[in-house]
Each structure stands twice: as C-alpha cells, then as structure tokens.
Amino acid sequence: MKFSKKLITWYLQNKRTMPWRETKDPYRIWLSEIILQQTRVAQGLPYYLSFAEAFPTVFELASATEEQVLKLWQGLGYYSRARNLHATAKYIVNELEGVFPDTYKGLLELKGVGDYTASAIASICYDEPTPVVDGNVYRVLSRYFGINTPINTTAGIKEFKGLAIELMDHEQPATYNQAIMEFGALQCKPKNPYCIVCPINDSCVGLDKGAIGELPVKLKKIKVKKRYFNYLVYDNGNQTVLQQRLGKGIWEGLYEFPLIEDEKCTVDTIPTTQTFKEMVNGGEYVITPFKEEPIVHKLSHQHIYTRFFIIKTDTNLLLQGIQKNVNRQEIHNYPVPILLGNFIDSFFKV
DNA sequence: AAAACGGGGGG
DNA sequence: CCCCCAGTTTT
Numbered sequence: 001m002k003f004s005k006k007l008i009t010w011y012l013q014n015k016r017t018m019p020w021r022e023t024k025d026p027y028r029i030w031l032s033e034i035i036l037q038q039t040r041v042a043q044g045l046p047y048y049l050s051f052a053e054a055f056p057t058v059f060e061l062a063s064a065t066e067e068q069v070l071k072l073w074q075g076l077g078y079y080s081r082a083r084n085l086h087a088t089a090k091y092i093v094n095e096l097e098g099v100f101p102d103t104y105k106g107l108l109e110l111k112g113v114g115d116y117t118a119s120a121i122a123s124i125c126y127d128e129p130t131p132v133v134d135g136n137v138y139r140v141l142s143r144y145f146g147i148n149t150p151i152n153t154t155a156g157i158k159e160f161k162g163l164a165i166e167l168m169d170h171e172q173p174a175t176y177n178q179a180i181m182e183f184g185a186l187q188c189k190p191k192n193p194y195c196i197v198c199p200i201n202d203s204c205v206g207l208d209k210g211a212i213g214e215l216p217v218k219l220k221k222i223k224v225k226k227r228y229f230n231y232l233v234y235d236n237g238n239q240t241v242l243q244q245r246l247g248k249g250i251w252e253g254l255y256e257f258p259l260i261e262d263e264k265c266t267v268d269t270i271p272t273t274q275t276f277k278e279m280v281n282g283g284e285y286v287i288t289p290f291k292e293e294p295i296v297h298k299l300s301h302q303h304i305y306t307r308f309f310i311i312k313t314d315t316n317l318l319l320q321g322i323q324k325n326v327n328r329q330e331i332h333n334y335p336v337p338i339l340l341g342n343f344i345d346s347f348f349k350v
Numbered sequence: 351a352a353a354a355c356g357g358g359g360g361g
Numbered sequence: 362c363c364c365c366c367a368g369t370t371t372t
Contacts, residue, residue: 036367043358043366077356080370114369134367154351181367190365191361221363222353248371250355299356300365338357 003144003200004169004176010199011179014186016041019048021178026100026125027058033117034085038078041185047076058100061086062093070253070335083253084112104130115161123173131164132177133157136184141167142216143188146205150219225302230265231257231340232276233290233347234311240348241279242334243323250302255334257308258323270309275320283315290347297339308343 001009015021018041020032031051035044050072055061061069066086073082088110092098101107103126107118115133122128131137138151141163149156169176187194195207206212234241234257242255258275267287270276290308297304319325326334328348336344 033367038356038366038368040359040366075357077358078368080355081368084369112369116368120367132367135365136367178367185367218364248354252355297357301354301356 002169003167004172004179006200007179007183008169008172008175010187011175011182015178015182016186018045019052024125024174026102026121028052029121029124030088030100030113030117031085033120034081034112035076037081037117039076044076047073055089058089058092058098061089066253067335071333074254074335074341075338079251079253081112087111088113100125102126104128120177123177125174127173129168129170129173131161131168132181133161133164134181134184136181136188137164138216139190140180140184140188143193143206143212144200144204146209146211146215148211148215148217150217152219222301227302227304228261228263228265228294229304229306230260230262230270231306231308231343232260232270232279232311233257233308234279234313234317236313236315236317238328239317239325240328240331241317241319241323242326242331243321246322250299251337253335255336256340263305265307267309270311278320279317280311280313280315281318283313285311285313285315287311290343295339295343304339306339308347310347 020028023029032044032048035048035051051061054072055064064086066083069082069086070079073079076082091110092100100121101109102122104118104122107113107121108115113121119130119132122130123132138160141147141160142151145163147159147163149159151157151160187198193212195201195204195212198204198207201207206215232241241258243258244255245251245253258279260270260273260275267289270287271285288310290310294305294307297306317325331344331348
C-alpha cells in the first residue's frame with residue numbers, strides 16, 4: 001500500500017475528536033490554524049472555543065477592537081498572531097466581502113498565513129493537494145526516510161517540502177494532511193515513539209538504522225538573554241497606572257505598569273528617576289518591593305528578572321504620554337502578559 | 351541566513 | 362534543564 005494510504009488508514013482509526021474537525025468553514029479552520037501555530041492542541045483548544053463563541057464569524061471578529069482580541073488571546077503567546085488575525089479579519093470583510101481566498105496562492109497573501117497555514121486551509125477546506133510541512137511532518141519524514149538534513153536550514157526546508165509534494169495524496173488532500181500530522185503527534189512522537197506497533201515500521205529507514213532518537217536533525221539552540229524589568233505599581237487607593245507597549249519587541253500591544261528596565265533598580269534609586277519624580281510631583285509616597293527576590297519569567301529566548309515595586313501615595317499622579325489611570329476593577333479588562341496577569345491576580349484580588 | 355517572537359508541558 | 366509544540370515575520 002502507498003505511504004499516504006497507510007497513514008490515512010491509521011488516521012481513520014486513531015484520530016482524536018476536535019471541534020475544528022467538525023467543519024470545513026474556512027473561518028473556523030483559519031482560526032484554529034493560527035491558534036495552533038507553535039502551540040499544542042491542549043493549550044490552544046480552550047482559546048479556539050472562546051474565539052468561536054465570542055466571534056462566530058469573520059464579521060464579528062472584524063468588528064471587535066484590537067484590545068478585545070488581545071484580551072481573549074492573553075496567555076497564548078506570540079501576540080503578533082492575534083494582531084494579524086484581527087487585521088486579516090478586517091481585510092476579509094472590508095476588501096473581500098467576507099469571503100476567504102480559496103486557493104493556496106491566495107491564502108498566502110493573508111497576514112499571519114505562511115506556507116504551512118495556506119496549505120492547511122487550502123487542503124482542508126478546498127481539497128487542494130498542497131502538502132503541509134509542520135513539526136510533525138518533519139519528524140515523520142526524517143525518520144521514515146532516514147534524512148539527516150537539518151530541518152531549520154534553507155536546504156532542509158526545500159528538501160522536505162519537495163518530498164512532501166511527492167508523497168501528497170491527490171485523492172484525499174484534506175484527510176492525508178491531517179493524517180500525517182496526527183500520526184506525528186500521537187504515534188511518531190518526539191520522545192518514545194511507538195515503533196513496535198507502528199503501521200509503517202517495516203519500511204522505516206530511521207528505525208532500521210537505529211537513528212530514531214537522532215531524528216529530525218535541528219541546528220543549534222538559541223542563547224538566552226537576561227533582562228531586568230522593574231514595574232512601578234502605583235496605588236493611590238482605588239487607582240493604578242498602566243501603559244501600552246508600543247513599537248516592536250516582546251508583548252507588542254499589551255499593557256503593563258510603568259517600567260524601568262535596569263539591573264540595578266532598587267527602592268532607593270526609584271525616587272531619583274525622572275519618570276518617578278514627574279509622576280508623584282513632590283507628593284508623599286512609600287515604596288515597598290512586592291517580593292525581595294525577583295520573579296524569573298522564562299521565555300524561549302530571554303529570561304526576564306522581574307520585580308514589582310508597590311508605590312503607595314495620596315498624591316494626584318501626573319500621567320506622562322501614553323500612561324492612563326486604571327481603576328482596580330478595570331484592570332482585569334486590559335490585555336497583559338501572563339507575567340503581569342499572575343501578579344495582578346494576587347495583588348488586585350477581586 | 352539568522353533572529354525575534356510566548357508560554358506551557360514532557361522527560 | 363532542555364526540547365518541542367498544527368510557524369511567520371523581520372532583520
């Protein structure tokens with residue numbers, strides 16, 4: 001039997017039930033694919049359900065504010081996905097009369113939709129025979145064919161895509177693409193794959209060579225940077241101060257407390273900063289660290305050593321630039337990084 | 351070609 | 362602690 005047919009047979013017997021497998025509505029498929037980029041099904045599922053309920057069609061999503069979208073996305077990470085999701089929804093509604101492109105090529109034009117996502121939507125919704133190549137596919141193909149070309153190089157990306165095109169099932173594109181991904185997720189797992197009971201273990205080159213543990217090959221890991229975030233949590237009784245992160249960089253579009261990024265910030269140095277002086281404007285204050293030890297927030301590419309300084313004051317805070325006063329009750333409505341969300345939940349208990 | 355972009359889970 | 366996850370965009 002053909003490689004693709006074997007995977008499809010396995011898939012039909014082993015696939016999980018998932019809400020986006022109950023529809024071919026391009027809006028729902030697109031939504032699920034964006035949410036699942038670099039994200040496990042278990043983590044993305046509750047977000048998919050929330051979005052599908054809050055925004056049943058692309059029209060409701062397009063009508064939302066970016067802040068609403070970011071708030072619903074809070075905690076999922078890679079927030080550019082949420083901004084692109086919203087921008088694309090508005091584009092589909094305003095320029096395309098609410099109708100999604102129905103080809104791989106057309107889908108590729110959408111913000112936040114790259115090669116993988118365009119292939120996924122085109123195949124699942126329109127049965128276009130264009131193969132998906134995600135982390136699962138790299139693993140399955142590298143093992144089955146014993147390919148040790150690093151998957152995160154131009155040569156590797158090209159080689160695996162070419163192979164995927166050859167293997168593509170032209171009779172059942174939608175089923176085949178989901179089959180190979182599900183096979184990678186459940187059977188040909190990163191660690192401890194079930195090779196003993198694998199339906200294609202009789203022709204797996206990687207298994208034959210005892211190389212399953214070394215495949216796929218991936219080049220070098222990134223080095224982690226350290227950063228030091230000191231948040232000024234103003235508290236004049238019923239209000240605090242928030243500001244939005246603008247421009248490029250981490251957490252773009254999300255809100256946070258006024259920030260001093262500096263390794264040596266302390267209770268004693270804060271009153272010497274320009275931003276603090278302008279804010280309290282000569283008034284009385286007491287600064288207390290929330291915790292003595294910094295909270296280390298670990299991201300894949302940086303470790304953020306974070307301290308929250310509580311600034312009790314009765315003075316009228318002088319807001320600067322993008323800063324805004326926020327009531328204790330309102331603070332939970334703002335989209336914030338999970339790091340701040342955790343702090344807010346403990347400090348501003350409802 | 352390399353770096354940036356989150357957060358959580360598994361071993 | 363390290364790796365990986367239904368990747369894309371920017372530098």
